[in-house]
Each structure stands twice: as C-alpha cells, then as structure tokens.
Amino acid sequence: MTSVLPPALEAGRELVEPALRKAVARLDADTRQVCEYHFGWSNADGSPAGGGGKALRPALVLLSGRVVAGDPDDVLAPAAAVELVHNFSLLHDDVMDGDTERRHRPTAWTVFGRSPALLAGDALLALSTDVLLDPATEYAAAAVRALSGATRELIAGQAADLDFEERTEVALAECLRMVHDKTASLLGCSTALGACFLGAPGETVRRLHAFGTELGMAFQLVDDLLGLWGDPQVTGKPVLADLRARKKSVPVVHALVSGGAAARRLRELYAQPEALTEDQLEEAAEAVRESGSEEWTRAECARRLDRAHQQLPEGDPDAVRSLTELAEFIVRRKH
Amino acid sequence: MTSVLPPALEAGRELVEPALRKAVARLDADTRQVCEYHFGWSNADGSPAGGGGKALRPALVLLSGRVVAGDPDDVLAPAAAVELVHNFSLLHDDVMDGDTERRHRPTAWTVFGRSPALLAGDALLALSTDVLLDPATEYAAAAVRALSGATRELIAGQAADLDFEERTEVALAECLRMVHDKTASLLGCSTALGACFLGAPGETVRRLHAFGTELGMAFQLVDDLLGLWGDPQVTGKPVLADLRARKKSVPVVHALVSGGAAARRLRELYAQPEALTEDQLEEAAEAVRESGSEEWTRAECARRLDRAHQQLPEGDPDAVRSLTELAEFIVRRKH
Numbered sequence: 001m002t003s004v005l006p007p008a009l010e011a012g013r014e015l016v017e018p019a020l021r022k023a024v025a026r027l028d029a030d031t032r033q034v035c036e037y038h039f040g041w042s043n044a045d046g047s048p049a050g051g052g053g054k055a056l057r058p059a060l061v062l063l064s065g066r067v068v069a070g071d072p073d074d075v076l077a078p079a080a081a082v083e084l085v086h087n088f089s090l091l092h093d094d095v096m097d098g099d100t101e102r103r104h105r106p107t108a109w110t111v112f113g114r115s116p117a118l119l120a121g122d123a124l125l126a127l128s129t130d131v132l133l134d135p136a137t138e139y140a141a142a143a144v145r146a147l148s149g150a151t152r153e154l155i156a157g158q159a160a161d162l163d164f165e166e167r168t169e170v171a172l173a174e175c176l177r178m179v180h181d182k183t184a185s186l187l188g189c190s191t192a193l194g195a196c197f198l199g200a201p202g203e204t205v206r207r208l209h210a211f212g213t214e215l216g217m218a219f220q221l222v223d224d225l226l227g228l229w230g231d232p233q234v235t236g237k238p239v240l241a242d243l244r245a246r247k248k249s250v251p252v253v254h255a256l257v258s259g260g261a262a263a264r265r266l267r268e269l270y271a272q273p274e275a276l277t278e279d280q281l282e283e284a285a286e287a288v289r290e291s292g293s294e295e296w297t298r299a300e301c302a303r304r305l306d307r308a309h310q311q312l313p314e315g316d317p318d319a320v321r322s323l324t325e326l327a328e329f330i331v332r333r334k335h
Numbered sequence: 336m337t338s339v340l341p342p343a344l345e346a347g348r349e350l351v352e353p354a355l356r357k358a359v360a361r362l363d364a365d366t367r368q369v370c371e372y373h374f375g376w377s378n379a380d381g382s383p384a385g386g387g388g389k390a391l392r393p394a395l396v397l398l399s400g401r402v403v404a405g406d407p408d409d410v411l412a413p414a415a416a417v418e419l420v421h422n423f424s425l426l427h428d429d430v431m432d433g434d435t436e437r438r439h440r441p442t443a444w445t446v447f448g449r450s451p452a453l454l455a456g457d458a459l460l461a462l463s464t465d466v467l468l469d470p471a472t473e474y475a476a477a478a479v480r481a482l483s484g485a486t487r488e489l490i491a492g493q494a495a496d497l498d499f500e501e502r503t504e505v506a507l508a509e510c511l512r513m514v515h516d517k518t519a520s521l522l523g524c525s526t527a528l529g530a531c532f533l534g535a536p537g538e539t540v541r542r543l544h545a546f547g548t549e550l551g552m553a554f555q556l557v558d559d560l561l562g563l564w565g566d567p568q569v570t571g572k573p574v575l576a577d578l579r580a581r582k583k584s585v586p587v588v589h590a591l592v593s594g595g596a597a598a599r600r601l602r603e604l605y606a607q608p609e610a611l612t613e614d615q616l617e618e619a620a621e622a623v624r625e626s627g628s629e630e631w632t633r634a635e636c637a638r639r640l641d642r643a644h645q646q647l648p649e650g651d652p653d654a655v656r657s658l659t660e661l662a663e664f665i666v667r668r669k670h
Binding site for chain 1: 361362363365366423427430431449450451453454456457458460461462464465468469471475476477479480483484486487490491493494495497498516
C-alpha cells in the first residue's frame with residue numbers, strides 16, 4: 001500500500017468541490033452552516049477549514065464519463081449529486097448510530113444538535129436531484145431515477161443494519177445483502193452514472209454498474225477487516241473497534257454461523273451483558289480467525305475484485321486503467 | 336362550517352391513494368411497514384386499517400391540472416409526489432418535535448422507533464422524484480425542480496421553527512417567513528404542479544402558485560388560531576395546546592412584539608421556568624386577545640384569502656370554482 005492517493009481521486013475532488021459548494025450555497029443559512037461543517041469546509045464557528053472527504057464516488061462518476069470519452073465538465077452534475085446523497089446518508093447515519101466522530105472531527109449532530117443535522121441531511125438529498133436537473137439534459141431524468149433507486153437501497157441497507165443490532169441470528173446471505181444495499185449500491189450507481197448521464201449504450205452502462213457494485217462489495221469487506229484489525233494510528237478508531245461495538249459485520253457473521261467451538265465462544269461473548277474486557281476482545285478476534293472468517297473475507301474480497309475486473313467495458317484506455325488503479329487502491333487501503 | 340368535505344378533497348384522495356400505495360410498495364419490507372402505518376393504511380401489527388390524511392395537497396394538484404383542462408389521470412404522478420414529500424416532512428418533524436400523536440393515532444416513531452421513522456421519511460423523499468419521472472414526460476424535470484425547491488423551503492421552515500424555540504426574541508416578519516417556508520411553499524407548489532406538469536403557460540402556473548401560496552399562509556394562520564382556541568373535541572388537542580407548549584405561532588409572536596401591558600405579561604409567562612397552570616394558560620390566551628393579536632390574525636387570514644382569489648387564473652370554470660370552494664373550506668375548518 002502506498003499512502004499516495006491515485007491521481008483520479010485527487011483530480012476528482014478538485015473538480016467537484018466547486019460544484020458541491022455552489023449547490024450547498026443554495027440552502028438557508030442555518031442548514032448551510034451545518035452542511036459546510038460536515039463537508040469539512042468550515043469549523044463549528046463558521047471559519048474556513050481545509051478538510052473534506054476522499055470524494056471516491058465523484059471520482060468514479062468522472063471516470064465513468066471518461067470511459068465513454070466524455071468531458072469531465074459534462075459530468076460534474078452527477079458527480080456532485082452522488083456526493084450529496086452519500087453525505088445525506090452520513091449525516092443521518094451518524095445521528096441514528098450515535099457516532100461522535102467522523103474524519104477525525106466531532107460529528108455534525110454533536111456540534112449543532114440532532115434536528116439540525118437531520119435537516120441538513122434532508123436538504124442534501126433534496127439538492128441532489130436539483131443538481132442533476134440544472135439544466136435538465138437529455139439523459140438527466142434517467143440519471144435521477146438511477147440515483148433515486150440507489151438511494152432507496154441505501155436506506156434499506158441502513159434499516160437492515162439497525163435491525164441486525166436487535167437480533168441474535170443473522171444469516172450470511174442477509175448480511176451480504178445489507179452490505180450490497182448500504183455500500184455497493186451507491187458505488188455501483190456512481191460508476192455507471194457518468195456514462196448514463198451522457199447517454200452511453202446500455203451495455204456499457206450495465207458493465208460499469210456491475211464493476212462498481214462488485215468493487216463496492218470489496219470496499220466494504222476491506223472496511224469490515226479494518227474495523228477488526230486496522231491499525232488504530234491509521235484508522236483513527238480503537239483496536240478491535242467493531243467487536244467492541246458488537247457489530248454484525250461480514251467476518252463476524254461468517255464466524256457466528258460457522259458452527260464450530262470458536263463460533264460458540266464468539267456467540268457467548270456477543271451475548272454477554274457487560275462490556276467486553278480487552279482479553280475478551282482478543283479472544284473474540286481470535287474466534288473470528290479460528291473460524292476461518294478472516295481468511296474467507298479476504299478471499300471473498302479478492303473474488304469480488306476479480307469479478308469487477310471481468311466486467312470492465314471497452315472504452316477510453318486511460319480511463320479504464322484509472323478505474324483499475326482506483327479499485328486496487330480501494331482494496332489495499334489501510335483506512 | 337360544514338363537516339362535509341368538499342367533493343374535490345374526497346375525489347382527490349380516492350384517485351391518488353392507489354398511486355401512493357403503488358409507490359410505497361417499492362420500498363423494502365421494514366421501511367414499507369412504517370410508511371403504511373404512518374399513512375393510516377395499516378395498524379402497528381401490519382393488519383389493514385382504513386385511515387388516511389385529508390390529502391389536501393394531491394387535491395390541489397388535481398385541480399391545478401383540471402384548471403388547464405388536463406385529465407386527472409395525467410397528473411396522478413405529481414399528486415402522489417407532493418403527498419410523499421408532505422409525509423416525509425411529517426415523519427421527520429414528529430421525531431424532531433417529539434410529538435406522540437398524529438391523526439388520533441400514536442406517531443410512527445413511538446411505534447417503530449426513531450431511526451425506522453427517520454428512514455421511512457428519507458425513503459418517501461427519494462420516492463417522490465422517482466414517481467414524478469416514471470415515465471419522464473416532457474415537463475417532468477421542471478416539476479421535479481419545482482418540488483425540490485419547495486422541499487428546501489420546507490426544510491428551512493422547520494429549521495427556523497426549531498430555532499425559534501431556543502430564542503426569546505422573534506420578529507413578526509421572521510415568523511411569517513417561517514410560515515411561508517414551512518407550510519405555504521409546498522401548498523403553493525402543489526397548486527401549480529398539475530399545470531406545470533402538463534406544460535401550461537408560465538403565467539397560468541405563476542398565478543396558480545401565487546394562489547396556493549396565499550392560501551397556504553391563510554391555512555397556517557387558521558391552524559395557529561385553532562392551536563389556541565380550537566375545540567379539543569374537534570381538534571383532538573388539549574385546550575390552549577400551543578400556549579401549553581409555548582409555541583411561537585403567528586398570533587403569539589404578534590402579541591409578544593405588540594409592546595403593551597398584555598405583551599409584558601405574556602413575556603413573563605413564556606419565560607417562566609415551571610409549566611403554566613390552567614389559570615396562567617387562560618391569562619396568556621387573554622393577553623393574546625388583549626394585544627389585538629387574535630383579531631389581527633383573523634384579519635390577516637382574510638386578507639390572504641382575498642389576495643389568493645385575486646390571483647386565480649382563467650381556466651376551466653368548474654375547476655376554478657372547486658379551487659375557490661376548497662379555499663373557503665380550508666379557512667372555515669374547525670380542525
């Protein structure tokens with residue numbers, strides 16, 4: 001792994017940020033302040049800040065447009081729109097999950113309150129369609145519908161994730177479905193949306209969508225592994241963070257349903273009313289390893305990446321190479 | 336006031352409900368259950384229920400289409416879309432405001448939890464654009480943008496309303512702006528959207544929008560008066576409900592800024608840390624009356640209704656008459 005971001009990611013962020021800022025500037029002052037803080041453009045007091053997320057989804061939209069020889073300027077609208085939807089979901093999920101930190105800063109709801117953060121999320125979702133239809137180009141309506149469908153899946157995924165917290169039994173297939181809906185769906189949509197917005201042939205759009213969806217699955221599986229064994233110095237999260245919160249991530253669910261002695265021990269630990277001690281956390285992590293679930297997750301991740309590559313369409317060779325690079329970066333990342 | 340609903344309202348609900356049900360059926364099972372409960376179509380256990388709201392906004396869309404001689408079937412999509420946006424805002428507002436009852440039933444969040452209710456609201460907002468673009472007719476994109484703009488104003492209005500709760504000083508102009516954003520904007524949009532969706536001339540759409548916006552202001556002013564002096568048997572709310580909750584509704588803000596002895600007493604009561612006693616509630620209501628604020632609100636309501644009527648465009652006489660009837664009903668209603 002290199003700590004240098006792929007050029008497509010850097011370029012994407014630089015291109016899309018002005019469009020995002022312009023969209024957010026349409027909001028009323030209160031809601032705008034919350035959004036600008038959340039995006040990392042300003043501090044809590046409104047003073048400028050230089051932060052911001054990776055903007056992975058806009059980069060995928062721009063590459064998707066480049067694959068069909070589109071000009072980046074012609075797909076800025078869908079690139080901004082997917083980032084608005086992504087950030088709508090982050091703002092709402094942070095409230096629902098009670099998460100207090102994101103991108104090494106206090107989450108918006110801890111700074112401004114729950115209701116203003118929820119309203120800011122609502123506003124970003126409403127803005128996303130506005131941005132796609134301003135002006136309404138020939139294929140904009142198809143793009144809005146694709147994005148709206150992915151948004152519904154995102155919501156279904158978050159609903160399933162919350163539901164899993166309440167349940168003791170979660171099947172692996174259900175868990176993978178949740179990952180598809182919560183993460184892979186919007187990544188698949190992003191990777192198709194640039195081409196879709198430019199009216200590319202259906203087969204190209206379909207292949208890009210399949211590439212992005214498989215990549216999205218791999219992305220989340222890496223995230224799940226980092227949630228267990230990521231370096232706290234790099235991830236900014238405590239050691240074994242997901243076990244501590246007893247998350248039902250893919251490797252954990254794989255271990256829980258694996259049926260051996262390790263699975264039984266992991267079930268006991270997950271059912272324990274008290275917080276897990278550091279020793280018990282190590283024990284739980286060991287149970288996931290012993291069940292073969294770390295290995296299975298890594299292998300599944302490689303399979304998904306492989307299937308993603310098989311779906312890559314013909315198109316601009318530079319853009320196709322950049323998509324490949326971005327996929328490799330996503331799977332090898334340490335945070 | 337007659338307790339009989341205007342025919343346009345009855346007809347609107349009957350026409351639009353199937354389209355709404357079809358849209359909601361696209362959602363994942365968990366989110367769908369919350370929405371069907373919220374709409375009054377099912378009970379908490381999923382068994383069928385016969386309820387439902389007034390569906391005022393869809394009725395306005397249908398009339399707006401009829402004004403320009405459109406077939407009701409051709410504007411079912413925008414009629415369903417405005418109702419989806421309205422119910423998105425109800426689901427979210429009930430969580431934010433902590434309201435436990437709506438339409439004489441426990442609110443969705445009290446039955447299913449806050450997060451599922453928030454996700455259900457998110458899903459309805461996402462569905463609203465989907466419905467408008469399925470299929471994407473010639474003027475659908477313009478309709479989506481009009482609805483998205485009204486949604487942003489709705490969000491700004493709710494943000495302002497929440498902000499007012501924290502403040503002691505609210506100017507009357509700010510309060511009227513909040514009412515415009517939170518209520519009148521979506522009613523104005525609804526009253527223009529049928530015509531807009533059918534590609535009616537700009538001047539007709541503009542007049543319908545102005546009519547609906549003024550009507551929306553009147554609608555909320557009536558609501559504010561009912562929140563103070565509505566009959567609990569009819570409204571389903573306790574006597575002097577809005578004073579009890581110390582809401583900064585238009586008549587209250589008008590009284591607070593009126594500057595006389597009654598205004599000073601009302602300020603004292605609103606600043607009191609303890610809950611207001613029944614005697615103090617009567618005293619507060621009397622202060623609003625003494626400040627001339629009940630009378631001013633009633634007069635303002637009549638002015639708005641008058642201005643609405645002046646904006647009515649030429650068009651199908653039956654439809655224009657029905658809009659007039661609906662406006663009169665809204666202003667004379669007792670709940």
